[in-house]
Amino acid sequence: MLHVAEAAxxxxxxxxxxxxxxxxxxxxxxxxxxxxxxxxxxxxxxIARSLxxxxxxxxxxxxxxxxxxxxxxxxxxxxxxxxxxxxxVMLCCTDEHLNTQDDQIRLLxxxxxxxxxxxxxxxxxxxxRIVDDANVPVVLLDRVCQGVDTDAVVLDNQRAVFDxxxxxxxxxxxxIGYISGSFDISPMHxxxxxxxxxxxxxGLPAETELVRFGNFHEVDxxxxxxxxxxxxxxxxxxxSANNPMVIGTMKxxxxxxLSCPEDISVACxxxxxxxxxxxxxxxxxxxxxxxxxxxxxxxxxxxxxxNRDAPPRKLTLKGRLMIRNSCRPPGAIAQSVSA
Amino acid sequence: MLHVAEAAxxxxxxxxxxxxxxxxxxxxxxxxxxxxxxxxxxxxxxIARSLxxxxxxxxxxxxxxxxxxxxxxxxxxxxxxxxxxxxxVMLCCTDEHLNTQDDQIRLLxxxxxxxxxxxxxxxxxxxxRIVDDANVPVVLLDRVCQGVDTDAVVLDNQRAVFDxxxxxxxxxxxxIGYISGSFDISPMHxxxxxxxxxxxxxGLPAETELVRFGNFHEVDxxxxxxxxxxxxxxxxxxxSANNPMVIGTMKxxxxxxLSCPEDISVACxxxxxxxxxxxxxxxxxxxxxxxxxxxxxxxxxxxxxxNRDAPPRKLTLKGRLMIRNSCRPPGAIAQSVSA
DNA sequence: TGACATGATCGAAACGTTTAGATTAGCGTT
DNA sequence: AACGCTAATCTAAACGTTTCGATCATGTCA
Numbered sequence: 001m002l003h004v005a006e007a008a009x010x011x012x013x014x015x016x017x018x019x020x021x022x023x024x025x026x027x028x029x030x031x032x033x034x035x036x037x038x039x040x041x042x043x044x045x046x047i048a049r050s051l052x053x054x055x056x057x058x059x060x061x062x063x064x065x066x067x068x069x070x071x072x073x074x075x076x077x078x079x080x081x082x083x084x085x086x087x088x089v090m091l092c093c094t095d096e097h098l099n100t101q102d103d104q105i106r107l108l109x110x111x112x113x114x115x116x117x118x119x120x121x122x123x124x125x126x127x128x129r130i131v132d133d134a135n136v137p138v139v140l141l142d143r144v145c146q147g148v149d150t151d152a153v154v155l156d157n158q159r160a161v162f163d164x165x166x167x168x169x170x171x172x173x174x175x176i177g178y179i180s181g182s183f184d185i186s187p188m189h190x191x192x193x194x195x196x197x198x199x200x201x202x203g204l205p206a207e208t209e210l211v212r213f214g215n216f217h218e219v220d221x222x223x224x225x226x227x228x229x230x231x232x233x234x235x236x237x238x239x240s241a242n243n244p245m246v247i248g249t250m251k252x253x254x255x256x257x258l259s260c261p262e263d264i265s266v267a268c269x270x271x272x273x274x275x276x277x278x279x280x281x282x283x284x285x286x287x288x289x290x291x292x293x294x295x296x297x298x299x300x301x302x303x304x305x306x307n308r309d310a311p312p313r314k315l316t317l318k319g320r321l322m323i324r325n326s327c328r329p330p331g332a333i334a335q336s337v338s339a
Numbered sequence: 340m341l342h343v344a345e346a347a348x349x350x351x352x353x354x355x356x357x358x359x360x361x362x363x364x365x366x367x368x369x370x371x372x373x374x375x376x377x378x379x380x381x382x383x384x385x386i387a388r389s390l391x392x393x394x395x396x397x398x399x400x401x402x403x404x405x406x407x408x409x410x411x412x413x414x415x416x417x418x419x420x421x422x423x424x425x426x427x428v429m430l431c432c433t434d435e436h437l438n439t440q441d442d443q444i445r446l447l448x449x450x451x452x453x454x455x456x457x458x459x460x461x462x463x464x465x466x467x468r469i470v471d472d473a474n475v476p477v478v479l480l481d482r483v484c485q486g487v488d489t490d491a492v493v494l495d496n497q498r499a500v501f502d503x504x505x506x507x508x509x510x511x512x513x514x515i516g517y518i519s520g521s522f523d524i525s526p527m528h529x530x531x532x533x534x535x536x537x538x539x540x541x542g543l544p545a546e547t548e549l550v551r552f553g554n555f556h557e558v559d560x561x562x563x564x565x566x567x568x569x570x571x572x573x574x575x576x577x578x579s580a581n582n583p584m585v586i587g588t589m590k591x592x593x594x595x596x597l598s599c600p601e602d603i604s605v606a607c608x609x610x611x612x613x614x615x616x617x618x619x620x621x622x623x624x625x626x627x628x629x630x631x632x633x634x635x636x637x638x639x640x641x642x643x644x645x646n647r648d649a650p651p652r653k654l655t656l657k658g659r660l661m662i663r664n665s666c667r668p669p670g671a672i673a674q675s676v677s678a
Numbered sequence: 679t680g681a682c683a684t685g686a687t688c689g690a691a692a693c694g695t696t697t698a699g700a701t702t703a704g705c706g707t708t
Numbered sequence: 709a710a711c712g713c714t715a716a717t718c719t720a721a722a723c724g725t726t727t728c729g730a731t732c733a734t735g736t737c738a
Contacts, residue, residue, distance in 0.1 A: 679738100680737105680738095681736100681737090681738085682735100682736085682737085682738105683734105683735090683736080683737095684733105684734085684735085684736095685732105685733090685734085685735105686731100686732090686733085686734100687730100687731080687732080687733100688729105688730080688731075688732095689728105689729095689730080689731095690727100690728095690729095690730100691726100691727090691728085691729105692725100692726085692727090692728100693724105693725085693726090694723105695722100695723085696721100696722085696723090697720100697721090697722085698719105698720095698721090698722100699718105699719090699720095699721105700717100700718080700719075700720100701716100701717080701718070701719085702715100702716085702717075702718090703714100703715090703716085703717095704713100704714090704715090704716100705712105705713085705714090706711105706712095706713085706714105707710100707711080707712085707713100708709100708710090708711080708712105
């Protein structure tokens with residue numbers, strides 16, 4: 001900017017005023033300055049500007065897995081929204097790893113992001129401290145966090161799973177395996193609650209042997225399913241509480257020589273683009289990814305626009321059961337085994 | 340830092356020296372300073388540091404689509420690599436849109452990223468100018484660009500498609516539909532060349548009616564497939580040059596009342612995690628995503644480590660044909676699945 | 679004992695902006 | 709002619725670091 005000012009024979013203040021439109025600059029000087037800017041190929045240095053202004057027009061976004069299609073879609077929507085608003089997005093994947101998450105959030109805060117959208121991992125205590133320290137607005141995505149009192153966008157997980165399990169029960173299933181993600185994040189709690197609630201509403205017992213836990217990865221789903229299928233009295237249907245794990249479920253079913261939906265019914269959380277075209281077409285709980293991403297972005301943009309003092313807002317969206325053909329009434333095979 | 344210095348009764352220079360280890364600080368002062376840092380909860384301001392140092396320890400990464408599993412996986416690997424190296428990653432999705440890409444790269448450069456990894460879109464001329472202007476290292480990913488002479492990681496696309504098409508020919512197919520992405524990016528060129536080469540090697544004619552173009556999206560694959568299937572003499576196999584488009588292909592096949600692989604064989608570029616478990620299990624060309632991501636990261640990290648003047652390096656990796664059961668000899672109805 | 683190398687510490691300038699407040703010029707009032 | 713008002717422009721101080729060169733004890737050697 002100094003060079004531009006010299007070339008145009010004006011002060012840097014005038015150059016700044018012209019660029020930002022913060023003061024009127026005479027046509028004559030404007031022209032000289034614009035010419036100089038072109039000649040020199042000047043670009044404003046956003047770092048220096050950030051230092052002075054105390055804002056970077058950048059937000060941080062952390063998600064557990066970028067390969068999980070749910071997060072992929074949401075990230076995409078969020079990215080577009082902030083793009084439109086002139087913000088850059090720093091993306092971090094925590095890989096469901098607690099330390100990584102903490103480090104990355106600190107990294108983002110060091111870089112003075114103006115705001116944070118966090119699909120958190122693990123225990124909330126550290127997150128709480130970090131969020132309290134940071135004096136930037138934070139929006140929690142998908143996973144809320146006791147004690148962290150801030151804006152959030154979540155799904156009505158309990159209701160969504162209740163609907164799905166009830167659907168299975170209505171088909172005639174009595175023994176329904178349930179594969180949960182690890183329990184330290186809110187959705188897994190709520191989804192499990194939905195499972196239990198549905199069983200109870202139908203007067204079915206909650207048998208612990210039918211519930212397995214995994215760490216969200218395909219391999220966890222595989223192992224969990226293997227255990228469920230080797231039970232003495234094995235379930236006639238399996239519900240997987242997240243998407244990558246259901247792939248493991250399908251692989252386990254295949255490897256054990258069964259097939260879906262003939263021998264066993266399968267449903268899962270999170271829809272994905274392929275569910276429609278391949279067989280079996282999976283029955284899933286679809287999250288409104290577009291809305292989730294947009295709402296999260298809007299919450300943060302609203303705070304960034306200055307609305308700092310409004311009380312925390314928690315938005316709860318509804319999932320939708322996408323009934324396809326991976327579930328059937330329990331068949332002869334399942335019956336005979338259980339008899 | 341000023342507050343820390345005051346609290347510890349030292350100068351800011353000493354605080355800086357201690358934090359960065361750039362000079363020896365007596366144990367006594369070290370202790371006072373560390374105490375003050377803890378008391379105050381001081382965090383170094385990375386923006387001010389960047390301004391002074393001229394480096395942000397942040398890189399920019401632009402991809403066309405984050406919902407394409409190929410890019411998702413590569414992004415994930417790159418993100419991890421830079422994470423390990425202490426860099427942050429700014430991710431931008433250009434949505435295959437040229438203007439968006441140019442804007443976003445400018446945005447990234449304004450923010451003084453230390454380097455750039457670009458899976459480019461569209462004509463290279465503007466990109467070339469941007470890259471020349473930016474005096475940061477740039478690595479091209481997946482898509483090279485005539486005239487832009489910089490590091491790159493690409494696939495041997497021609498060979499990969501040659502292998503895939505030859506496989507179809509060996510199965511007995513003579514009319515093989517080919518759905519290409521738009522032609523302004525290098526991989527689509529090379530993949531098409533592989534298609535033509537395979538036909539030629541087998542002495543088959545290159546019929547233009549069998550080749551369709553789309554813009555990488557599912558809907559484009561759908562339309563292209565509809566056209567191919569309504570040909571008077573319709574193809575017995577279809578190869579889709581990218582992954583999202585093949586979903587459209589499968590939907591079109593379903594909607595028109597055919598089934599794969601009984602009535603028509605399908606193969607495509609880019610593997611995805613589901614290909615193994617759902618039917619038909621798609622035969623795909625798998626890219627070595629892990630290697631691609633790592634190599635791209637390494638090329639850039641090497642430049643960032645100071646190796647600026649080495650001549651541009653272009654790494655070409657090999658794809659792998661994953662033969663599953665979405666392709667059969669033409670007209671072979673109800674043959675038992677063996678592969 | 680004086681000269682001098684050594685090691686620890688500090689003062690101050692610089693990075694490239696923004697902006698409050700000072701300065702100046704032009705012009706209409708009285 | 710002196711005055712005040714407005715609009716345009718400039719000066720200079722920040723923002724929070726890093727770093728160069730200066731300063732100042734302290735111990736070593738001739």
